[in-house]
Amino acid sequence: MFKGIFSNKLDTCGQMHSLEAVMASLIMVGVIVFAVEATSLTPLTSSTANAHIEAQLQTMGQDMLNVLSYTGLSHDSDLKDDVMNWDGIEYVWNGTAYDSRDSNNITLTNSSLAEMFEFIAIPRGIAHNVHFTWVSDDGVTITRPYIYNGDPSDNAVIVSKKVVLSENDIGNASIFMTNTGIPDADNSSGFYNIVNVKMTLWRM
Known part of the structure; x- marks a missing residue:
């Protein structure tokens, strides 16, 4: 029971x-x-993905500048050659080549930066700007575009490399100054100026 x-x-x-x-x-x-x-x-996941892409672009851009900055025995680096061969013109990618913004009859040639972009950045859909920056006689920082592809996005990264120019590198300082606007920072020595090559990369 x-x-x-x-x-x-x-x-x-x-x-x-x-x-x-x-x-x-x-x-x-x-x-x-x-x-x-x-x-x-959540936005956090998007931010994490963006941070990963930015890190990749940062590494890629710095590697590109490091490669172009390599100096062989008795030779200037490709990056320095690009600065010395610059004619002061701003170039824009038209889909097949880098043309002058002011004239389609002028195409950027013999540029290691342009060749690197065509080989690495453009096939991957990576937009890019390159600016040259230097200090004027008055101590003012001047920046001028070398390659321009539009306004960067919020997730763009910037990498840079300094190029030291001597009077022997320049040759005719008067013509170089007229074309580029980069002055001789010290007339009493063989030093000419320092140009900071600033590269901006972002996903299109």
């Missing part, structure tokens, strides 16, 4: 505990699903 009474009571308690366990499991699964769905929509 007593055995039957306690058995029914235990069965009822066991069923309640089982039901509670099932409900708790369903609630936990629901919370996990909600958390996963919410995470995939």
Whole structure:
């Protein structure tokens, strides 16, 4: 008699505990699903992806400048050659070549930076600007575009490399100054000026 009474009571308690366990499991699964769905929509994930892309662009841009800055025995670096061969013209990518912004009849040639962009950046859909910066006779920092492809996005990265120019590098300082606007910073020595090559990269 007593055995039957306690058995029914235990069965009822066991069923309640089982039901509670099932409900708790369903609630936990629901919370996990909600958390996963919410995470995939939060700005944090987008920011993390953007940060990864920016890190890749930063590394790629710095590697490009490092390669172009390599100086072989008795030879100037390709980056220095680009600065010395610059004629002061701003070039824009037209889809097939870098043309002068002012005249389509002038195309950028013999430029290692342009060749590097055509080989690496353009096939990957990476927009790019290059500016040359230097200090004028008055101590004012001057910046002029060398290659321009538009206004950078908010996720653009900037890398730079300094190029030291001597009077022997320039040759005719008067013509170089007229074409580029880069002055001789010290007439009393063989030092000419320092040009900072600033590269801006972003995904299109």
